[in-house]
Amino acid sequence: MLPQITEKQARRINAPARNMIISMVVMLLLIIPVLWLMPQPNKNPYRPTVDVPVVAYEASREAGYHVAAAEQEGWHYNYARWNTGAADGINYWSSGQVTPSNHFIELVQAQDANPTWVAQQVGNAVPEAQVQMAGTEWEVRSQVDPDDKNKITTNYIGELEGTTVIMMGEAEAPEFESLAEATVAYLKAPSSTASPTPSSGIG
Known part of the structure; x- marks a missing residue:
């Protein structure tokens, strides 16, 4: 039961x-x-605001030459600064830009750069080619990340207006060429670093 x-x-x-x-x-x-x-997740990721004309103008005054601060449509800076106090005594301009395809390219620029400084900037990568971009000859060096063989950083080294300019990153060649063209054109007529304007807020 x-x-x-x-x-x-x-x-x-x-x-x-x-x-x-x-x-x-x-x-x-x-x-x-x-x-x-x-709050809902922001669909537009945060982008640091960099007042490039102001930073570049101040850096150019410190450097004694016009720093490369070209601005292109669809690109955005996430940092820009003047670097001093290095042990080798070489002060330099550095900036980082995100390309339209969301790649990152860092640009460094120095006067009186030497081979040792260049080698340090590119992680001792060895020269492997010479290319022409924007009427300028660029030396190409690349390096493979030892922890990720698919991560290859390409470096383009050129001499522009008495300074050494290095572009480095994982972007595609057309994006490096676009930055090279913008940089060469900018240094020939550096509007943002030549002198302050009433609207720039520099004084």
Whole structure:
């Protein structure tokens, strides 16, 4: 025969399950408003704001030459600065730009650079080719990341307006060429670093 239980015993057996369901409903009622009020993820990732004309103007005054600060449509700077105090005594301009295809290219520029300084900047990569871009000859060096063989950094080294300019990154060749053209054109007419304008806020 099947065991028989009283109504009171049945209520005691069902009570824990009923209490659990009630607790879950209360918890959901508390969580849903919190989730509703939480800010949604920003579909546009944060981009640091760099006032390139102002930074480049100040850097050019320190450097004694016009630093390369070309701006292109669809590209954006995520940093730009003048670097001093290196042990080798070579001060230099450096900037980083994100390309339209979301690649990153770093540009460094120095006057009176020597082979040792250049080698340090490109991780001792050895010369492997010479290419012409924007009417200028660029030496190409590349290096493979020892921890990731698919990560190859390409370096382009050129002499522009009495300075050494190095472009480095994992971007495709057309993007390096675009930056080379913009940089060469800019250094021939460095509008942002030649002198302050009333609207630039430099004073």
